[in-house]
Amino acid sequence: MSPTPPSGSWPRPVAPDESQTVYLQLSPTVATWPIARIVAGSFAVGLGLPIDAVEDFRLAVHEAVNLASQSPSGNPARTDTAIELRFSTYESPTGALGALADIAVDTGVATADSAAAQLPDRSSFGWLLLAEVSNFADAHAEGGQLHIQVAVTGPEAA
Numbered sequence: 001m002s003p004t005p006p007s008g009s010w011p012r013p014v015a016p017d018e019s020q021t022v023y024l025q026l027s028p029t030v031a032t033w034p035i036a037r038i039v040a041g042s043f044a045v046g047l048g049l050p051i052d053a054v055e056d057f058r059l060a061v062h063e064a065v066n067l068a069s070q071s072p073s074g075n076p077a078r079t080d081t082a083i084e085l086r087f088s089t090y091e092s093p094t095g096a097l098g099a100l101a102d103i104a105v106d107t108g109v110a111t112a113d114s115a116a117a118q119l120p121d122r123s124s125f126g127w128l129l130l131a132e133v134s135n136f137a138d139a140h141a142e143g144g145q146l147h148i149q150v151a152v153t154g155p156e157a158a
Contacts, residue, residue: 028069098153
C-alpha cells in the first residue's frame with residue numbers, strides 16, 4: 001500500500017448528507033471486535049469494493065479497534081467507556097471511491113500534552129499492520145478523545 005499521507009490532506013468525505021454513513025458503538029472488549037470487522041466488511045461490500053480491499057478494510061478496522069482499546073502501555077485497559085465507530089465513503093486524491101472508518105474512544109484527558117501521550121505507538125506491530133493494509137492511517141487526540149482513522153480505496157477512477 002502507499003505510505004501514509006500527511007494528516008489532514010485526505011480522505012475527503014463524499015457523502016456529507018450522511019446517507020452512506022453507519023454508526024456503531026461497542027464496549028472495548030475483545031469479544032466485540034468481530035462485530036466491528038463484520039460491519040466494516042459489510043459496509044465495504046456495499047460500496048462495491050473488490051474483495052481484497054474489503055478484507056484489507058476489515059483487518060485495518062480490527063487493528064484500529066484493538067489499538068483504541070489499549071492503554072498507552074499497550075495493556076487492555078479502557079473498559080469504562082465505549083468505542084464509537086463511524087463508517088463513511090470518501091474519495092481519494094486520485095478520484096477512487098473508498099471506505100473510511102473513524103474510531104473514537106474517550107481518554108478522560110483534556111490537556112493537549114496528556115492527550116498526545118494516549119496516541120498509539122506507531123512502531124508497534126498493530127500500527128504497522130494497520131498502516132500496511134490501508135491506503136490511509138492516522139491517529140490524533142482531540143477534545144478528550146483518541147481518534148484513529150483508516151481508509152481503503154477501490155480501483156482508481158477512470
